[in-house]
Amino acid sequence: MTDLTLLPLVVAVPLFLLIGYTLLDIVRRADLSGIRKLLWAVLVVVVPVVGTFIYLVARPFRDPAHLTSRGNERTHKIVELIESHAAGSISDDEFATAKNRVFDEADAAHRARYS
Amino acid sequence: MPDGTPKQTRRERFIRKLAGVLVRGIYRRVDIYRSNDIADGPQLSVSNHFGGFADPLLLIYAMPRVPRVMARDVIWKYPVVRSIMNWLGALPVHKPEDRGPGSNDVMFRSAYEALDEGSHVVIFPEGVTRDEPSIGRVKTGAARIVMGARVNGTDGIRITPAGIHYENKASLRSDVSVLIGTSIDLDAAIGEHVADGADEGPENRDAVRSLTSAIETELRRVAPDFADWREARALTAGSEIVLRTLADDPRVDIPTADRDTLAGHLGRKSPEEKAHMVTAVDRYSAELAGLGLDDEQLLSGMTGKRFLWRSLGLLVLALLLLPYAIVGTVINWIPFLLVKAVGLLRVAPAVLSTIKPVSAILFFGVTWGITLWGAFQEWGARGALLTALLMPVYLGAVIVFLETAQTLWSSFRTWRHLHKARSSEDVIESARREVLDVLVEAL
Numbered sequence: 001m002t003d004l005t006l007l008p009l010v011v012a013v014p015l016f017l018l019i020g021y022t023l024l025d026i027v028r029r030a031d032l033s034g035i036r037k038l039l040w041a042v043l044v045v046v047v048p049v050v051g052t053f054i055y056l057v058a059r060p061f062r063d064p065a066h067l068t069s070r071g072n073e074r075t076h077k078i079v080e081l082i083e084s085h086a087a088g089s090i091s092d093d094e095f096a097t098a099k100n101r102v103f104d105e106a107d108a109a110h111r112a113r114y115s
Numbered sequence: 116m117p118d119g120t121p122k123q124t125r126r127e128r129f130i131r132k133l134a135g136v137l138v139r140g141i142y143r144r145v146d147i148y149r150s151n152d153i154a155d156g157p158q159l160s161v162s163n164h165f166g167g168f169a170d171p172l173l174l175i176y177a178m179p180r181v182p183r184v185m186a187r188d189v190i191w192k193y194p195v196v197r198s199i200m201n202w203l204g205a206l207p208v209h210k211p212e213d214r215g216p217g218s219n220d221v222m223f224r225s226a227y228e229a230l231d232e233g234s235h236v237v238i239f240p241e242g243v244t245r246d247e248p249s250i251g252r253v254k255t256g257a258a259r260i261v262m263g264a265r266v267n268g269t270d271g272i273r274i275t276p277a278g279i280h281y282e283n284k285a286s287l288r289s290d291v292s293v294l295i296g297t298s299i300d301l302d303a304a305i306g307e308h309v310a311d312g313a314d315e316g317p318e319n320r321d322a323v324r325s326l327t328s329a330i331e332t333e334l335r336r337v338a339p340d341f342a343d344w345r346e347a348r349a350l351t352a353g354s355e356i357v358l359r360t361l362a363d364d365p366r367v368d369i370p371t372a373d374r375d376t377l378a379g380h381l382g383r384k385s386p387e388e389k390a391h392m393v394t395a396v397d398r399y400s401a402e403l404a405g406l407g408l409d410d411e412q413l414l415s416g417m418t419g420k421r422f423l424w425r426s427l428g429l430l431v432l433a434l435l436l437l438p439y440a441i442v443g444t445v446i447n448w449i450p451f452l453l454v455k456a457v458g459l460l461r462v463a464p465a466v467l468s469t470i471k472p473v474s475a476i477l478f479f480g481v482t483w484g485i486t487l488w489g490a491f492q493e494w495g496a497r498g499a500l501l502t503a504l505l506m507p508v509y510l511g512a513v514i515v516f517l518e519t520a521q522t523l524w525s526s527f528r529t530w531r532h533l534h535k536a537r538s539s540e541d542v543i544e545s546a547r548r549e550v551l552d553v554l555v556e557a558l
Contacts, residue, residue, distance in 0.1 A: 010442055014508045015501070053500050061132040063179060064147055074361040079373045082380050082558065083150070086336075099558060106361045 019044060022052050031060070078102050127181040130203065134175040140510075141169075141472045143518075146292040147177045148372035155180075157230040157269050158298070161257050161330055162277040163250055163338035164239035166284045166468030173279055174237055177293040182237040183229055185222070204229075206236065208256075223263055223317075230264040230272060237277075240330065244465035248339045248347035250331065258326040259317035261301050266316040273298040274330060278338030280375040285467035287454070287475060288514070292371035294379075296337040299329065339375070341382045346389060349396040353554050354378040356396070356410055360551060365414035381557060388557050395553045399546040406539070407532045413543065422530045429523045433516055440516035443509035446486055450478030479510075 026040045043051040085095040138145055160182060164170055171184045188207035191197045206229060208222050229236050241251040261272050276296040283289045308325040309315050317323060341347035354377035358369045403409060457474045483506055490502035
């Protein structure tokens with residue numbers, strides 16, 4: 001890197017974004033007490049490169065089930081219905097009624113949206 | 116623990132974190148659906164086996180407890196692999212057709228011990244990887260292990276089915292979903308499989324067979340199980356169409372886990388019903404393909420104006436990312452091309468699903484190691500740390516840039532086809548109606 005004009009763009013911008021992300025993550029974490037959050041944040045601010053590195057390596061893994069997209073209530077509702085029907089906890093008639101209701105609701109929602 | 120996950124040792128936390136980093140690099144989207152939470156105590160998970168290396172990696176990622184994976188003992192022959200397998204706590208399985216020393220007694224004993232310690236063990240009961248979208252013959256190993264462990268004094272064993280659904284297992288950056296079903300409580304269920312007063316151990320062949328078929332039923336519930344690929348693709352696409360119809364906004368990402376649960380349900384219908392569904396979906400898909408559209412684009416009714424705004428947004432994102440994508444490309448072009456070259460090998464998809472991620476980890480790992488060492492020589496420890504922080508950012512920039520460019524290109528093609536879609540609107544809408552009618556009726 002002889003041309004130093006590119007350095008801020010290529011190094012400083014992503015570094016600031018990364019530090020920002022790290023601080024946001026520290027603030028949002030539910031498993032840390034306030035004092036620990038503060039200590040981590042101070043570390044990241046005082047020694048940004050070393051602090052961010054240590055934090056990201058030491059940060060415990062968050063259960064990925066939280067990341068799973070859930071669609072919306074109706075998409076998941078039909079899957080739940082199918083599962084309880086398969087498990088035998090609702091009868092064929094109950095299933096058919098509930099199923100039709102879900103699709104009718106969707107129909108109504110679409111009509112409301114596009115009319 | 117806030118989310119009720121079982122306590123983990125430092126080693127287990129590290130393994131999960133490593134698996135998380137790898138999985139999120141290798142796949143674009145991973146959806147996990149767990150119908151019951153996994154508690155402490157002895158547990159044997161059974162999973163379908165479509166991809167050799169990818170399957171255990173995904174299970175480590177998806178399961179709240181790090182599992183000890185049972186794997187063929189032949190892979191312990193290779194020095195580095197052996198150390199990794201031992202560190203992961205994997206258990207070797209000896210297969211007679213592999214010949215060489217070793218016997219199954221050792222495997223059973225180590226599996227009993229692992230369960231007795233309250234470990235979580237994973238087994239692929241089909242024994243070998245498959246390229247068909249269905250469950251093969253489930254072998255009796257899983258049933259014999261749990262029954263043997265139980266008569267040896269291990270109480271409270273649970274057997275948990277897991278199904279892994281790959282969008283395209285031979286390709287990196289594709290989607291995958293992991294469905295984890297309801298556990299069988301062995302102590303409660305054993306009575307259904309063992310005749311009164313009979314031996315409750317693994318020597319009782321009738322009981323082993325009965326339990327094996329119960330395990331197979333649970334596995335088929337969560338794993339892909341279709342007659343052939345055409346059916347698998349059509350029913351999966353059909354399920355997505357149904358769910359997209361239900362969504363408030365047709366542009367949402369349909370959860371792949373919901374989609375695959377639904378497709379699995381449709382796959383258990385009679386062959387006649389399935390043939391009917393496949394025909395309807397294929398007809399609609401052909402109509403869409405003729406216009407160069409997909410279901411989401413058709414449904415969201417992209418207008419010229421909306422197209423313009425969306426493309427502009429994507430273009431700005433791509434331009435902002437460009438400098439970092441260039442840096443990322445300069446660092447990563449060699450491993451990137453090497454992985455591409457591996458993808459050209461003419462081998463079975465199940466083999467590719469092992470060697471592609473492994474070679475990606477290897478090639479990118481070596482490249483990053485060399486880059487870090489170079490940074491250390493040039494700028495010292497702080498410089499090396501800075502490089503270590505920024506390299507994932509640059510690689511991420513390359514990936515997001517490429518994926519944005521791809522979206523941009525496909526929405527451009529959509530836009531070119533929009534007028535054609537409008538003129539044949541009736542045909543395509545009746546094809547879609549037909550899909551919905553047939554599938555909803557079958558649910």
